[in-house]
Amino acid sequence: MDLEELFPDKPGDPLTLLVKQDLDPLSVDELHARIAALEGEIARVRAKIDAAVNHRASAEDLFRK
Template identity: 75%
Template sequence: MDLDELFPNKPGDPLALVAKQDLDPLSIDELHARIAILTSEIERVQAKIDAAVNFRASADAIFKQ
């Protein structure tokens, strides 16, 4: 059995759709707006990662005492 059959990609995965989108029809202003939105999303995800790491470190510190 193929692993792709066991764990298929999520249908309509937004990240996959963004990566596949044709950029040719977009204007320079639209491309700049896209970069701004993607940069904002990267910052949001990084903040979530940082919060998770900090939470984990706090929990580890409590339980190691």
């Protein structure tokens, strides 16, 4: 999936800028640090998704009663 499809109306979006950044000038250590930061962000986003899904399920359960 193209990022332009995900973020079509967000010029200057940090994610779009991130994936377009040239990696050639970065050292191996900098690339490893970048991967670690991105993995941390992935974990944070997954936790947010889990919290949202659990919150919605709890709300649906509450209103079913």
